[in-house]
Amino acid sequence: MSYLLNRLFSMVLTLFLISAITFAVTNILPGDVAMMIMGTQSNPEALAGLRESLGLNDPLLVQYGRWIGGMLTGDWGTSLVFKEPIAPLLLQKMTASGLLVLFSMTIALTCAIPLGVWAAVHANRWQDTAASSTAMLGVSLPDFFWGIMLILLFARGLGWLPSSGFVDPADDFGGAVRHALLPSLALGLGLMAHLTRMTRATMTGILNQEFIRVARAKGLNESTVVWRYGLANAVGPVMTVAGLQIGYLFGSIIVIESLFNYTGMGWLTYQALLNRDIPLIQASVFVIAAVVMLSNLIVDLLYAVVDPRIRLS
Amino acid sequence: MATDQTPLVSIDKLRVEFRGEDGPIVGVEDVSFTIAPGETVCVVGESGSGKSVTSLSLMRLVEFGGGKITGGRLSFSLNGKQIDLAQTGSETMQAIRGDEIGMIFQEPMTSLNPVFTVERQMTDGLRVHRGMSRSQARERALELLRQVRIPEPERRLGQYPHELSGGMRQRVMIAMAMACEPRLLIADEPTTALDVTIQAEILALIDRLKRDTGMAVLFITHDMAVVAQMADRVVVMYRGRLVEEGPVERIFAAPQEAYTRKLLAAVPRLGEMRGKPAPEPMRLVGEEPARAAPPPADAVPDPLLQVSNLTTRYPVKGGLFRRTVANVHAVEDVSFEIGRGQTLALVGESGCGKSSCGRSILRLSEPTSGEILLDRTDIRALSARDLRRRAWRDMQMVFQDPFASLNPYMRLRDQVAEPIRNYRIETGGGVEDRVADLFDRVELPRAFMSRFPHELSGGQRQRVAIARALAVNPKLIIADEAVSALDVSVQAQVLNLMMELQAELGVSYLFISHDMAVVERVAHRVGVMYLGRLVEIGTRQQVFENPQHSYTKSLLSAVPVADPTQRTIREDLKFRPIPSPVFPLDHTPAPSVYDAIAPGHRVLRGDAGLGAD
Numbered sequence: 001m002s003y004l005l006n007r008l009f010s011m012v013l014t015l016f017l018i019s020a021i022t023f024a025v026t027n028i029l030p031g032d033v034a035m036m037i038m039g040t041q042s043n044p045e046a047l048a049g050l051r052e053s054l055g056l057n058d059p060l061l062v063q064y065g066r067w068i069g070g071m072l073t074g075d076w077g078t079s080l081v082f083k084e085p086i087a088p089l090l091l092q093k094m095t096a097s098g099l100l101v102l103f104s105m106t107i108a109l110t111c112a113i114p115l116g117v118w119a120a121v122h123a124n125r126w127q128d129t130a131a132s133s134t135a136m137l138g139v140s141l142p143d144f145f146w147g148i149m150l151i152l153l154f155a156r157g158l159g160w161l162p163s164s165g166f167v168d169p170a171d172d173f174g175g176a177v178r179h180a181l182l183p184s185l186a187l188g189l190g191l192m193a194h195l196t197r198m199t200r201a202t203m204t205g206i207l208n209q210e211f212i213r214v215a216r217a218k219g220l221n222e223s224t225v226v227w228r229y230g231l232a233n234a235v236g237p238v239m240t241v242a243g244l245q246i247g248y249l250f251g252s253i254i255v256i257e258s259l260f261n262y263t264g265m266g267w268l269t270y271q272a273l274l275n276r277d278i279p280l281i282q283a284s285v286f287v288i289a290a291v292v293m294l295s296n297l298i299v300d301l302l303y304a305v306v307d308p309r310i311r312l313s
Numbered sequence: 314m315a316t317d318q319t320p321l322v323s324i325d326k327l328r329v330e331f332r333g334e335d336g337p338i339v340g341v342e343d344v345s346f347t348i349a350p351g352e353t354v355c356v357v358g359e360s361g362s363g364k365s366v367t368s369l370s371l372m373r374l375v376e377f378g379g380g381k382i383t384g385g386r387l388s389f390s391l392n393g394k395q396i397d398l399a400q401t402g403s404e405t406m407q408a409i410r411g412d413e414i415g416m417i418f419q420e421p422m423t424s425l426n427p428v429f430t431v432e433r434q435m436t437d438g439l440r441v442h443r444g445m446s447r448s449q450a451r452e453r454a455l456e457l458l459r460q461v462r463i464p465e466p467e468r469r470l471g472q473y474p475h476e477l478s479g480g481m482r483q484r485v486m487i488a489m490a491m492a493c494e495p496r497l498l499i500a501d502e503p504t505t506a507l508d509v510t511i512q513a514e515i516l517a518l519i520d521r522l523k524r525d526t527g528m529a530v531l532f533i534t535h536d537m538a539v540v541a542q543m544a545d546r547v548v549v550m551y552r553g554r555l556v557e558e559g560p561v562e563r564i565f566a567a568p569q570e571a572y573t574r575k576l577l578a579a580v581p582r583l584g585e586m587r588g589k590p591a592p593e594p595m596r597l598v599g600e601e602p603a604r605a606a607p608p609p610a611d612a613v614p615d616p617l618l619q620v621s622n623l624t625t626r627y628p629v630k631g632g633l634f635r636r637t638v639a640n641v642h643a644v645e646d647v648s649f650e651i652g653r654g655q656t657l658a659l660v661g662e663s664g665c666g667k668s669s670c671g672r673s674i675l676r677l678s679e680p681t682s683g684e685i686l687l688d689r690t691d692i693r694a695l696s697a698r699d700l701r702r703r704a705w706r707d708m709q710m711v712f713q714d715p716f717a718s719l720n721p722y723m724r725l726r727d728q729v730a731e732p733i734r735n736y737r738i739e740t741g742g743g744v745e746d747r748v749a750d751l752f753d754r755v756e757l758p759r760a761f762m763s764r765f766p767h768e769l770s771g772g773q774r775q776r777v778a779i780a781r782a783l784a785v786n787p788k789l790i791i792a793d794e795a796v797s798a799l800d801v802s803v804q805a806q807v808l809n810l811m812m813e814l815q816a817e818l819g820v821s822y823l824f825i826s827h828d829m830a831v832v833e834r835v836a837h838r839v840g841v842m843y844l845g846r847l848v849e850i851g852t853r854q855q856v857f858e859n860p861q862h863s864y865t866k867s868l869l870s871a872v873p874v875a876d877p878t879q880r881t882i883r884e885d886l887k888f889r890p891i892p893s894p895v896f897p898l899d900h901t902p903a904p905s906v907y908d909a910i911a912p913g914h915r916v917l918r919g920d921a922g923l924g925a926d
Contacts, residue, residue, distance in 0.1 A: 002631075209423060210418055210419075210420050210423040210424040211423060211424050211425055211426040211427070213374060213377070213418065213424075214416075214418060214424045214425070214426075214486070214489075215426070216372075216374055216377060216410065217372055217374060217410055217411060217415075217416040217418075217490075218410065218411035218437065218438040218441075218489065219407045219408060219409070219410035219411030219412055219438060219441060219442060220407070220411075220437060220438070220441060221407055221441075222403075224437075229426055229429075232426070232428045232429065233426070233427065233428055306428065307427070307428055308427070308428060308473040308475070309427055309428075309473070309475045
């Protein structure tokens with residue numbers, strides 16, 4: 001319990017720092033909110049009036065206080081581009097991206113774990129070389145390359161899946177899955193490569209441990225030894241790396257969602273940046289940071305479940 | 314002893330090869346011996362002798378480590394028939410492993426799966442081999458835990474390995490290996506990683522289980538004292554070959570082969586120094602005797618180091634702001650002196666504070682209170698700069714693991730030269746000459762100066778570590794388990810080197826060790842530590858020949874003696890587990906009060922919160 005409090009406390013501290021940095025950086029950028037609303041050709045007096053009414057002439061610290069106060073009380077402001085309240089907009093887009101993260105993580109883990117274990121069991125033989133080279137290929141090529149290849153193959157070539165767009169799962173679940181599949185695959189391939197290498201490295205270490213030899217000496221068959229005795233010890237480390245990858249995923253999502261015209265968090269952030277939608281940029285960065293930290297906290301809490309040696313007290 | 318029956322196992326001309334970068338490497342060659350039912354055969358040898366490879370071949374586990382049996386027969390009598398384990402298919406081998414042959418390994422800390430409960434690990438073998446249900450297997454596991462005398466067996470089943478002590482884990486391992494009542498138990502260095510009192514208990518346990526069940530035991534060890542206590546017959550191995558084989562009494566009384574004689578000579582035997590006033594060099598057969606022996610202890614020693622009321626506590630952090638919530642009382646009110654040119658040995662079991670004591674004297678761990686005087690210089694009063702400039706020039710340390718304490722990326726010349734340059738002992742071309750002198754001093758060829766640590770053997774590396782310590786002409790060398798990781802013959806050589814250096818250079822040693830037989834050989838004075846306290850201190854003769862504190866007595870009674878005619882390993886040895894040295898912040902321990910038994914011989918009064926009676 002005290003561990004959880006400790007973590008939450010440090011999370012709040014980090015979020016506070018992130019909010020301050022984001023706020024400061026967006027204020028250094030040329031052109032302020034009033035300019036974005038009225039346009040560059042606007043009447044200077046009207047602009048000054050709007051600045052005054054928006055409180056943009058107040059000291060930066062006062063503005064920051066007002067903004068963070070709004071964030072904390074649920075008043076996240078209105079997007080300048082979409083002319084909508086930011087909070088419900090972000091929630092909707094986060095759900096869309098959450099689907100991508102979930103899918104790509106599932107795809108990556110279901111492929112990476114067997115492949116990594118297989119490579120570790122056959123360490124330094126041709127199977128290992130084959131698996132490692134494949135993983136290396138995945139790591140070295142950027143996500144958008146896979147995205148383009150997937151569009152060419154499955155959308156243009158075979159015509160099995162749509163090449164772009166987003167469908168809300170609440171409206172049409174099947175459609176949502178079909179639209180999410182290709183971007184998830186594009187994201188998942190790079191992720192899978194990382195996780196395969198990680199699983200292989202972890203399992204190679206574990207398979208050389210004495211307790212594996214003891215398990216064999218007990219007369220357990222090889223698949224029990226590897227898949228139960230061995231893998232149970234690899235779950236924790238692999239899970240931790242997978243958790244850290246969620247942060248990278250949100251980076252990749254900006255490119256992939258734009259490529260697939262999938263209107264999720266990444267697409268939204270890109271639009272916000274492109275149009276200098278300052279309130280939206282601030283809120284998006286804040287939310288992405290919070291989600292990444294929260295998912296890592298959950299992973300760390302799960303670690304205690306899979307590894308009894310970790311005491312979270 | 315039942316040597317005239319049909320053997321349970323007969324190994325005939327076993328040959329095992331390992332994959333190497335330049336073709337196969339022979340691990341074991343032309344090894345033949347038998348094990349009769351109910352017999353304990355000890356395979357003894359130094360590292361690289363092939364003793365573990367032989368036992369792993371019997372289980373056919375050697376293949377998982379990159380080895381291959383390329384010749385010979387491994388006959389095993391199964392259901393009245395003789396089968397060749399070397400030719401047996403993997404399914405039959407799985408049926409034999411854990412059922413007909415059980416195995417215990419060296420490291421109880423790593424041989425249990427950390428993420429499974431004791432119950433799961435104890436029962437899976439039973440369910441595979443005996444087809445037991447979950448509740449039947451649980452019953453059997455409980456019975457086994459009682460058989461190996463584990464307290465509160467019901468609670469243990471639900472625990473994870475990290476919740477058990479080292480001795481307890483090894484008991485679980487033994488219980489696990491015994492689960493299906495194997496006819497052969499292979500024990501590969503089962504007590505090497507354990508403290509001496511726990512070793513005595515585990516050896517007694519294996520011996521009792523053997524007598525109760527009539528199983529045969531193949532016992533792999535490097536320790537001749539353990540061999541003397543356990544074996545019916547002994548197989549001596551060296552570099553992958555069998556050197557000599559025979560009944561234990563014969564091997565110890567009349568070894569036939571030169572290597573066996575050399576091995577036995579190098580083993581210190583507790584009690585053999587009785588009545589001798591000064592330390593003596595180790596015996597080495599076939600090599601020139603040590604050049605010089607240390608002088609006897611002075612009646613009134615001229616103290617080089619005076620330690621008074623030394624206390625070192627480590628904080629235990631916890632809570633939201635990482636505050637100190639408790640203290641580990643690592644060293645508690647310890648006082649002693651070391652005379653010039655003399656050796657004080659600190660002995661005790663793991664966690665007793667002997668290493669912390671050595672580190673505190675160098676202020677590598679900052680003491681909490683107390684006084685340390687080196688040549689009348691107050692070490693604790695020195696600034697960080699003076700500590701580095703003056704104190705560490707006079708005191709040097711040699712650590713247990715020479716591979717970890719040498720930098721793998723630096724040539725040995727540069728590593729030994731480093732302190733010479735730092736302390737400006739020599740400059741320019743003089744440095745090279747000094748390094749060469751030091752290599753001569755520790756009897757290493759000068760050609761080794763341009764080598765890297767991985768190109769040397771363990772003993773050679775430890776010589777480099779000693780050369781490096783000697784580089785600044787220290788007055789005191791703190792040797793923390795400096796020979797514990799070495800093979801016995803190498804250990805003897807390094808110990809002799811240390812004693813020669815003492816006789817010639819007048820250097821003093823604080824010799825921290827868990828090995829009572831070695832200490833008896835090298836020390837002028839001996840301090841026994843328990844739970845952070847010095848419970849007894851005196852000359853070697855006083856402590857070894859007239860031990861007064863109950864802990865000293867029980868420690869001495871647990872040491873196996875390298876003499877098969879003196880079997881001291883008994884089931885009735887009962888050692889108390891060492892209590893925790895962690896105390897709440899407001900705990901104020903009682904000061905250490907000593908009774909003087911004789912001049913220089915002090916014994917801690919009462920138990921002072923030690924829990925010993």
